[in-house]
Amino acid sequence: MLVNLTDVLTTEGKAEEKQVALETDVFRYQGQEYEILEKHPFSLKLTNLENGKAEIKGQTSLTMKFFCDRCLEEVPYTFELAFTLEASEEEGYELDVENLLNNEIMLNWPMKILCREDCKGICSVCGKNLNTGACGCDTFVPDPRMAKIQEIFNRDKEV
Ligand SMILES: [Zn+2]
Ligand SMILES: [Zn+2]
Numbered sequence: 001m002l003v004n005l006t007d008v009l010t011t012e013g014k015a016e017e018k019q020v021a022l023e024t025d026v027f028r029y030q031g032q033e034y035e036i037l038e039k040h041p042f043s044l045k046l047t048n049l050e051n052g053k054a055e056i057k058g059q060t061s062l063t064m065k066f067f068c069d070r071c072l073e074e075v076p077y078t079f080e081l082a083f084t085l086e087a088s089e090e091e092g093y094e095l096d097v098e099n100l101l102n103n104e105i106m107l108n109w110p111m112k113i114l115c116r117e118d119c120k121g122i123c124s125v126c127g128k129n130l131n132t133g134a135c136g137c138d139t140f141v142p143d144p145r146m147a148k149i150q151e152i153f154n155r156d157k158e159v
Contacts, residue, residue: 001097003044005054009089014048020097027064027105037076038063042097052089058082058100066113070121071129079108 001020008014019041027034045057063078081104087095120130125137 003046003095003097004093005046005087005095006093008046008048008054009052009087009093011048012051014046016046018044018046020044022060022062022101024098027102029106029109035065036062037065038078042101044097049086054087056085056087056095058085058104060101066110068115068119069113070119071115071131072122073115073129073131075113075115077110077113079105081105081108 001023003018003020008016020043021041022036022039025036027036039062040060042058042060045055047055047057049055059082061078061080063076066075066077067073068075081101083104085100115131122129123135123137126135128135128137
């Protein structure tokens with residue numbers, strides 16, 4: 001997906017609009033593959049600023065399949081991308097749209113994905129999704145710091 005910028009970089013007052021369809025259905029990031037569930041053409045507005053310089057405005061939205069960080073259920077996540085960049089002829093006359101889009105997705109990558117704010121996650125003993133109900137496992141894990149205090153307390157009592 002290369003867009004030629006020659007005209008817009010070299011012609012004063014030139015403005016172009018382009019719609020670029022995304023070819024891929026999968027996004028790869030940090031060794032993981034994310035299925036693209038919904039995508040829209042990438043809309044680009046290219047405007048000449050001065051000789052050798054152009055403004056690039058890009059806009060698109062796409063929805064990818066993520067998994068909840070706690071319970072691992074599928075969660076669709078929509079990226080709403082809108083950005084403005086400046087291109088100059090020193091960077092070349094061709095714009096790699098795929099590369100540009102990848103960068104924008106990474107900049108907007110969510111810190112955390114949860115199916116809902118209060119997701120209860122999965123039981124560490126049986127693996128049951130706790131959003132669908134309790135499983136009855138004994139998941140009480142004593143706090144190691146508390147155990148230490150308890151130990152000291154008991155030792156003092158023995159003296
Ligand atoms: Zn969840
Ligand atoms: Zn359980």
